[in-house]
Amino acid sequence: MHHEPIDPQLFVSNRERLKRLLPSNSLAVINANDVPPANGDGTLAMIPNSDLFYLTGIAQEQTILVLDPEADDAKHRELLFLREPTAENELWEGHKLTKAEARKISGIQSIQWLSEFPRLFHRLMCECERVFLNSNEHYRAVIEVESREARFVAETVRRYPLHDHRRLAPLMHQLRAIKSPLEVALIRKACDLTAAGFLRALKFLKPGVRETEVEAEFAHEFIRHGSQFAYLPIIATGVNACCLHYVSNSSVCREGELLLLDVAASYANYNADMTRTIPVNGRFTRRQKQIYNAVLRMLRRCIEGLTPGKKPQDWQKEAEQLAEQELVDLGLLTMRQISRQDPDQPAFKKYFMHGVGHPIGLGVHDPANMTQPMQAGRVMTVEPAIYVREEGFAVRLENDVLVTEKGPVDLMADIPIEADEIETLMQDRPKSFSPNGQRRLSAPIERGLVLTGR
Numbered sequence: 001m002h003h004e005p006i007d008p009q010l011f012v013s014n015r016e017r018l019k020r021l022l023p024s025n026s027l028a029v030i031n032a033n034d035v036p037p038a039n040g041d042g043t044l045a046m047i048p049n050s051d052l053f054y055l056t057g058i059a060q061e062q063t064i065l066v067l068d069p070e071a072d073d074a075k076h077r078e079l080l081f082l083r084e085p086t087a088e089n090e091l092w093e094g095h096k097l098t099k100a101e102a103r104k105i106s107g108i109q110s111i112q113w114l115s116e117f118p119r120l121f122h123r124l125m126c127e128c129e130r131v132f133l134n135s136n137e138h139y140r141a142v143i144e145v146e147s148r149e150a151r152f153v154a155e156t157v158r159r160y161p162l163h164d165h166r167r168l169a170p171l172m173h174q175l176r177a178i179k180s181p182l183e184v185a186l187i188r189k190a191c192d193l194t195a196a197g198f199l200r201a202l203k204f205l206k207p208g209v210r211e212t213e214v215e216a217e218f219a220h221e222f223i224r225h226g227s228q229f230a231y232l233p234i235i236a237t238g239v240n241a242c243c244l245h246y247v248s249n250s251s252v253c254r255e256g257e258l259l260l261l262d263v264a265a266s267y268a269n270y271n272a273d274m275t276r277t278i279p280v281n282g283r284f285t286r287r288q289k290q291i292y293n294a295v296l297r298m299l300r301r302c303i304e305g306l307t308p309g310k311k312p313q314d315w316q317k318e319a320e321q322l323a324e325q326e327l328v329d330l331g332l333l334t335m336r337q338i339s340r341q342d343p344d345q346p347a348f349k350k351y352f353m354h355g356v357g358h359p360i361g362l363g364v365h366d367p368a369n370m371t372q373p374m375q376a377g378r379v380m381t382v383e384p385a386i387y388v389r390e391e392g393f394a395v396r397l398e399n400d401v402l403v404t405e406k407g408p409v410d411l412m413a414d415i416p417i418e419a420d421e422i423e424t425l426m427q428d429r430p431k432s433f434s435p436n437g438q439r440r441l442s443a444p445i446e447r448g449l450v451l452t453g454r
Contacts, residue, residue: 002226003268008107010182011057014175015078015108018055019069021171027068027124028132028168029156034148035061049149050362051134051172053269056080056106060097064117065108068124075110076124084113130164131156137169138367169367177368178377179361183270184402187361187379188411190227190272191400193265195415197221198276202416202425205259207280211235211249214259222265230271231364234262237280241394242387244354253280258288258393271364273381274412275398282426288393289419291386294326295395296417298384302356303401306380306408312370319356319384324348332388351388357381360400378403379411 022028030052036044048059056065064081071077083089085096099111112120125131133153136143157165179187197218204217215235222228235249241260253259257280264272277292279285284292302319324346327333333347341347357380359366368378380403385396399412416422 002228004226005105006057006186006268007182008057008105010180011055011105012107013180015055015067017175018171019067021174022067022069022132023130025070025129026132026166027066027071027128027130028134029067029121029152030055030065030134030168031148031152032058032061032063048269050176050269051168054172054176054362056108058082058097058102058106059269062114064114066121066124068128070128071124072127076120078108078110079120080106080108080111081114081117082111084115125160125163128163130166131160132166132168132171134168134172137167137173138363138365139370140365173367173369176361176366177359178375179379179402180377183361184379184411186268186270187272187400190230190265190267190270191274191411191415193222193225193227193267194263194272194274195412196225197263197265198261198274198415199425201261202278202422205253205278205280205426206282207253207255209253211237211240211251211253211259214253214261215249215263218263227265227267230264230266230273234260234275236260236262236394239389239392241277241396242389255281256285258284258395260394260396262396262398269362271360271362272400272412273360273364273383273398274400274415275383275385275396276415276417276422277395277397278422278426283423284419287391288395291330291388292395292419294330295384295386295397296419298322298326299382299397299399299417302382302384303399303408303410306374306382306401306403308376308403308405309373311373315374316356320346320348320352323352323384323386327351327386330386332386351386352384353387354383354385356384357401374403376403376405 032052033047033049035046038044046061052063052065053059062083066079068077080102082097082102085098090096102111103109133156134149135153136147200221201214201217205214215233218233232247234246236246237251237253237259238257240246240251258277259280260277262275264274279288301322305315305318324338327348328335332351337347359368360379360381380401381398382401383396383398385394387394397417399410402409402411416425
């Protein structure tokens with residue numbers, strides 16, 4: 001565990017909220033993700049199951065959580081099953097959680113080794129009428145590899161065909177959509193680490209460096225503070241930025257180009273998501289700044305539009321109308337083109353073709369019902385953009401915003417974004433600055449974030 005301990009009350013509270021949603025005489029089961037295989041006998045790093053982490057704080061392979069709020073034996077109402085530490089697996093793989101450690105992290109009192117799971121699960125299934133089984137459900141997910149959860153679902157349905165089998169995902173999506181204050185604190189920590197990486201990159205960037213070198217500056221800042229990349233970073237210079245998911249990061253950053261940075265930190269499995277677009281030589285051209293400021297206006301208006309009760313599709317429509325007007329003002333579209341456009345393929349989509357934002361949390365694209373009105377407590381990315389392939393560049397800006405009843409709270413408000421501020425920071429590069437040296441961090445990182453419920 002690279003992050004500071006999290007107050008276990010977060011996980012206790014999350015489990016209680018889930019148990020209140022379960023109908024009478026039900027149990028729920030959540031499995032850890034698989035350790036993905038690589039080539040030969042190699043493996044990749046396991047990505048923790050977000051639902052399991054949300055409910056337990058545990059990120060160890062093969063872990064299973066069983067919740068049975070009405071179990072006859074009170075010790076069986078919350079059960080956490082762990083891979084038992086042995087001298088052999090600790091020799092080859094490192095430390096495995098003890099029962100005491102898992103109890104301290106999760107707040108679950110009844111911890112069992114995996115060898116006990118078949119017996120206890122069968123007993124609980126014989127007592128209950130319905131079982132809630134988990135799956136990775138996202139409206140844009142393309143699932144081609146059978147997961148540990150999917151194998152468990154198939155085996156449970158085969159062995160207990162007369163039970164009432166139900167989907168756990170809708171309940172988890174309902175819960176995870178609204179972030180608690182402690183979850184927001186963890187997302188803020190990820191945002192602050194992202195800010196530190198961005199400031200480092202601003203001081204480093206100059207014509208002639210490769211995109212991958214800029215990526216390395218972020219990696220240095222993230223890893224040294226116990227975080228990691230929230231997703232594959234997009235470091236895209238010039239026309240590369242017109243590819244939405246460009247991840248090659250191999251081109252040379254050249255004089256006169258813009259560099260699009262879609263890169264953020266993940267801390268304690270909670271993610272940030274940031275995009276900035278900066279001039280390689282430290283100065284925007286007149287045209288670059290013109291389009292940059294148009295996108296910045298869109299960003300600010302879209303942040304203002306994040307209000308409880310508004311449907312995401314209405315928020316998206318507002319963003320598209322803003323983009324359409326800015327594109328006309330920039331001379332990229334004409335009113336004649338707009339009046340003659342195909343309603344199913346509007347003209348603005350040539351320059352702004354994606355959604356204006358998405359929920360974020362334990363998932364970079366966190367689950368939430370996007371057909372329902374937004375509620376206070378949701379954290380959304382806001383990422384308007386204008387892609388001008390014919391001019392060889394793109395501008396995208398992205399901040400993470402908390403929806404509240406008192407108005408949106410920009411969690412990245414302190415990360416430089418004004419064009420003039422970007423230019424000043426890049427021109428004021430200290431003579432003594434060394435990308436590999438030490439540098440004072442922002443105050444919240446330097447003093448550390450106390451991750452408690454206060």
